[in-house]
Amino acid sequence: MASLLVIDDDRTVLLLVKKAFADSDLEIHCASDAESGMVALREHKPDVLLLDILLPEISGMELAREIRTIDIRLPVIFITATNDSDTAIEAMKMGAYDYLLKPLDIRQVRTLVERALETRRLMNSPVRLQEAESDSEESDVLVGRSPKMLEVYKQIGRVAAQDVTVLIRGESGSGKELIARALYQHSHRNGQCFMAVNCAALTDTLLESELFGHEKGAFTGADRRHIGRFEQCNGGTIFLDEVGDMSPATQSKVLRLLQEQKFERVGGHDTISVDVRLISATNRDLEQMIEQNEFRLDLFHRLNGFEIQLPPLRERSGDLKLLLDHFLKRFNTQLNKNITSISAEALELMEKYPWPGNIREMQGAVRRAMLMATGPTIVPELLPKDILEYLQPGSAPRRSAGSRSSDEGGSVDLAEFLDDRMSSGSENVYQESLQFMERYLLTRVLRETQGNQSKAALRLGITRGSLRNKMRELGIQVGQVVEPGE
Numbered sequence: 001m002a003s004l005l006v007i008d009d010d011r012t013v014l015l016l017v018k019k020a021f022a023d024s025d026l027e028i029h030c031a032s033d034a035e036s037g038m039v040a041l042r043e044h045k046p047d048v049l050l051l052d053i054l055l056p057e058i059s060g061m062e063l064a065r066e067i068r069t070i071d072i073r074l075p076v077i078f079i080t081a082t083n084d085s086d087t088a089i090e091a092m093k094m095g096a097y098d099y100l101l102k103p104l105d106i107r108q109v110r111t112l113v114e115r116a117l118e119t120r121r122l123m124n125s126p127v128r129l130q131e132a133e134s135d136s137e138e139s140d141v142l143v144g145r146s147p148k149m150l151e152v153y154k155q156i157g158r159v160a161a162q163d164v165t166v167l168i169r170g171e172s173g174s175g176k177e178l179i180a181r182a183l184y185q186h187s188h189r190n191g192q193c194f195m196a197v198n199c200a201a202l203t204d205t206l207l208e209s210e211l212f213g214h215e216k217g218a219f220t221g222a223d224r225r226h227i228g229r230f231e232q233c234n235g236g237t238i239f240l241d242e243v244g245d246m247s248p249a250t251q252s253k254v255l256r257l258l259q260e261q262k263f264e265r266v267g268g269h270d271t272i273s274v275d276v277r278l279i280s281a282t283n284r285d286l287e288q289m290i291e292q293n294e295f296r297l298d299l300f301h302r303l304n305g306f307e308i309q310l311p312p313l314r315e316r317s318g319d320l321k322l323l324l325d326h327f328l329k330r331f332n333t334q335l336n337k338n339i340t341s342i343s344a345e346a347l348e349l350m351e352k353y354p355w356p357g358n359i360r361e362m363q364g365a366v367r368r369a370m371l372m373a374t375g376p377t378i379v380p381e382l383l384p385k386d387i388l389e390y391l392q393p394g395s396a397p398r399r400s401a402g403s404r405s406s407d408e409g410g411s412v413d414l415a416e417f418l419d420d421r422m423s424s425g426s427e428n429v430y431q432e433s434l435q436f437m438e439r440y441l442l443t444r445v446l447r448e449t450q451g452n453q454s455k456a457a458l459r460l461g462i463t464r465g466s467l468r469n470k471m472r473e474l475g476i477q478v479g480q481v482v483e484p485g486e
């Protein structure tokens with residue numbers, strides 16, 4: 001379980017932080033002075049530290065320096081009451097993750113701590129190349145021993161320790177982020193920060209500010225100075241995912257950063273120098289984008305100090321079975337299941353399917369099949385429709401009135417459904433569960449009444465109109481069969 005340590009003598013801060021994470025399972029430890037803070041740090045080994053810059057006996061900055069000798073990767077967020085830029089700059093230069101101004105804003109605390117936790121996770125969970133059979137829960141494993149993946153591993157080994165930019169190319173879901181993390185972990189910067197930014201996930205303005213930061217008042221809503229990722233990650237490694245999605249303005253700024261290691265915050269005049277290694281990734285055809293003037297050729301050359309081409313899953317001969325075993329093992333533990341095998345037919349279908357979404361798609365398919373399985377074996381019916389339809393169009397099993405499936409909400413599957421929603425991080429579990437149960441209830445009663453809606457409404461004790469509305473809302477159709485709809 002992730003944990004947070006707060007070192008601050010101000011009780012209102014401690015209370016606010018506790019309130020901010022009251023609904024989460026984040027473990028929170030508090031200390032009100034440097035000495036007990038150090039004891040708590042050694043004892044609890046937190047993932048993120050919130051540290052008051054003005055402690056009674058020793059300044060937070062000095063304490064942070066000491067802490068870095070114990071855990072150099074610990075993201076430290078300073079809490080300060082003064083909005084003077086010197087303190088902020090000094091803190092950032094020391095390698096602080098970010099800083100928060102008093103009075104604290106609960107949402108800001110939450111967002112920043114969550115981001116810092118994600119950074120910590122990326123830095124700390126090692127990516128192992130799969131050599132042995134063993135699987136450790138703590139690390140992400142790059143599974144695969146196909147000749148093409150062995151070539152990728154060799155390339156990682158060749159380039160990781162060199163301080164050059166790396167461009168990872170490959171289809172969506174093929175593992176580009178895992179490769180970036182493996183490069184980082186095998187580099188000499190592995191004691192420093194690693195941050196991942198998805199360029200496609202943010203609007204142009206937000207991305208520029210996310211990467212380079214902004215000054216207070218730079219644009220509407222910029223109510224304080226924001227330190228960008230490049231500044232936060234000085235000395236470390238930044239992974240720019242979907243790099244083909246940057247606007248021309250951001251492309252120019254990243255180019256200058258790569259040429260001179262310098263930039264200005266949005267709306268700022270000070271030039272900031274940083275030393276960051278850039279790893280980027282894309283699934284887009286950058287050469288074509290260059291021809292169409294959508295991507296800068298000079299930036300392409302700068303990003304492409306070394307290129308790693310990640311093959312799609314369908315070209316990794318033999319790896320599908322290894323990945324399957326890996327996911328079975330992982331999800332059996334996560335879902336508390338005991339699925340031990342896959343039928344020959346289901347394996348054949350999976351081997352023939354081209355997996356356009358690559359490993360991410362396959363991982364999702366295996367997880368879903370395992371959630372739905374009631375026996376120890378994965379059989380074709382448990383695979384997604386796309387896979388069944390690919391080889392035998394029209395063959396995806398229709399769920400007849402007599403069949404039971406988890407989509408129908410069989411009561412025995414409610415626990416599994418909840419497992420799925422909770423582990424997916426859904427924040428709408430109540431509504432989703434109600435719908436799941438309603439779908440089960442309605443399909444079950446309609447089946448009993450052979451699709452007769454008047455009789456079903458009577459049995460349910462609701463009006464025909466309400467039943468019809470509910471059926472429409474839940475996508476339940478009554479024909480020859482009663483189908484729950486997807």
Ligand SMILES: Nc1ncnc2c1ncn2[C@@H]1O[C@H](COP(=O)(O)OP(=O)(O)OP(=O)(O)O)[C@@H](O)[C@H]1O
Nearest residue numbers: 141142143144171172173174175176177178359360
């Ligand atoms: N070789 C592999 N072995 C085990 N798991 C893998 C492997 N490759 C990818 N995965 C898993 O598949 C999922 C997708 O991987 P990842 O996010 O690295 O892909 P990506 O290429 O960066 O995707 P996108 O293009 O959408 O950003 C992740 O959960 C990752 O852990």
